[in-house]
Structure formats: C-alpha cells, structure tokens
Amino acid sequence: MVANKTAERPLTAKPVVSERASSGTGNLALDARDVHVFYGDFEAVKGISLPVHEKEITALIGPSGCGKSTLLRCFNRMNDVVSGVRIEGQILYKGQDIYASQVDPVAVRRRIGMVFQKANPFPKSIYKNVAWGAKINGFKGDMDALVEKSLRQAALWDEVKDKLHQSGLSLSGGQQQRLCIARTLAIEPDVILMDEPASALDPIATSKIEELMLELKENYTIVVVTHNMQQAARVSDRTALLWLGELVEYNDTQTIFTNPSQQKTEDYITGRHG
Ligand SMILES: Nc1ncnc2c1ncn2[C@@H]1O[C@H](COP(=O)(O)OP(=O)(O)OP(=O)(O)O)[C@@H](O)[C@H]1O
Ligand SMILES: [Mg+2]
Known part of the structure; x- marks a missing residue:
C-alpha cells in the first residue's frame, strides 16, 4: 500500500517528472x-513532455x-489521418523530429509500429x-522465414503453424491480438506502441501478452496504454499518469506505485479516482 504523504505534497498541477525519468542512463527512443x-478548438493534450x-x-x-x-x-x-487535428511541439525519434517537413510519415510508421485495443x-x-x-x-527476402520468425516472436507459431492459410479471423481474440503483434513485428520496427492491447482478453490471454511484452523489450522499445494498474505495475519500467490532457507524474514504475509524489497519483492507483 502507498504511504499517506498528503501533507508534504504540493497541490499544484505541475507535472512531476523525476530526474531519473527525464534523464535516465539509457538512450531515448x-x-x-x-x-x-x-x-x-478542443485541446486534448496540453503541453506534455515525456522521454521514452x-x-x-x-x-x-x-x-x-x-x-x-x-x-x-x-x-x-497516426493522428495525421484524423481530420481536424493539430499538433504543436516536437516528437523526437532518436533525436530526429518526426513532424519535420521532409519526414515521410510512412517511414515513421515503419520504425514505430502500433497495436490497437481491438x-x-x-x-x-x-x-x-x-x-x-x-x-x-x-521486402525482398525469404517471406516464409519472416512470417515464421514474426509468429514465433509473437508466441503464436505453435498454435498456427499447421493452419497458416486459414483466415486470421478464425482465431480466438487473444490469438488475433498476437497475430496483430506478429504483423507489426514483421515490418521490423524499433518501437511498438500498444493501446490497451489486452483489455478485451481473459486473464490467461492477458498474461500471454504481458509475457510477450517482457520478451519483446529485449529488442524493442514499447509504449503501452493500459487501464489495468496491475498490468502497468507488472510489466512497465516507467509509468506516466495523465489527467485531463496533462502529465501529472512520470517516474520509474516502482516509485509511482509505492511512493508517488502527487496526491492524484496515489488516489488514482489506489482506486479512489478514475
Ligand atoms: N477524433 C477526435 N475528435 C474529437 N475529439 C477527440 C477525438 N479523439 C479523441 N477526442 C477527445 O480527446 C480527449 C482524449 O481522448 P483519448 O482518446 O486520447 O483519451 P484516452 O485517455 O485514450 O481515453 P480512453 O481511456 O477512454 O481510451 C477526449 O476528450 C476525447 O473525447
Ligand atoms: Mg484510449
């Protein structure tokens, strides 16, 4: 449980981004x-700075x-394809601004893949x-080998190797999600963005996705959106809490879940909000 440190916490809504979270030792993806x-006219994200x-x-x-x-x-x-969207600020990928005018969004999505909730x-x-x-x-290489490698990485190969030519839609929900992960891996990205990848899955399928994420992080950078606090605590290295478009707190996951510096964080992770 989180210790109650309300008294010593600032009431300001200023984000608390710990020095470790913002600088860290590793490189930024x-x-x-x-x-x-x-x-x-609606501002959905209000000036967020977040190193990954x-x-x-x-x-x-x-x-x-x-x-x-x-x-x-x-x-x-991906917001480029949403009509009426306007983005300000910078997103650097390995130091390069992905919104710079000469950057091809298709090339960006090749390096930074995405897996959706459904x-x-x-x-x-x-x-x-x-x-x-x-x-x-x-891709001009050996496609059979790439398909097998991607399905193996997505921990799906053994379940589908004898029915590769059946429809993807014939798989269970959890298998379909791993198929979508395999599809993302096959474009050989660097970063995988996952938007609630397990929210529609049962606990066993969810734990498979979580195990998979932990394996994938050996080679990939992952950013995951989740409503499942246990999941965030189990799989992530760092956690950011957003609130009404603002960043409330960003720190290593253990600190966020055991010793957050913001009252809002404590309330949210202990279920008093949200
Ligand atoms: N295409 C859109 N057009 C207009 N407003 C949008 C659009 N997409 C999202 N919004 C608004 O922007 C805000 C943030 O939405 P977003 O989908 O990013 O929230 P979220 O944190 O992912 O929520 P959830 O946990 O429900 O998925 C919301 O107020 C939403 O209504
Ligand atoms: Mg969402």
Missing part, C-alpha cells in the same frame, strides 16, 4: 517535448478521456496478415 494536440527510453516498457495510465491514445498516436503520426486482423489468411506490411514495404 522517443522524446515528446511540450506536445499539444487539438481536435478543432530504449528497450524499456513505458506505461501511460489515467482515466478515460485524459488523452492517452491521443498522445500515443502522436508517436507514430485486434484487427485483415480478412485474409494468417500468413498474409503477417506478410502484408513487409510486402507493402517491398
């Missing part, structure tokens, strides 16, 4: 700098509507689902 996102460290899992938590998905979509320019396989075979992105990107 992504770095959001004073990012604002507007849908028309390489080969770590960063969790975004916070109540519904606080801007988690909006912020996540900034990291690979598994969304194409109405095509399991094989074609995985091969799709690589094919579009002009």
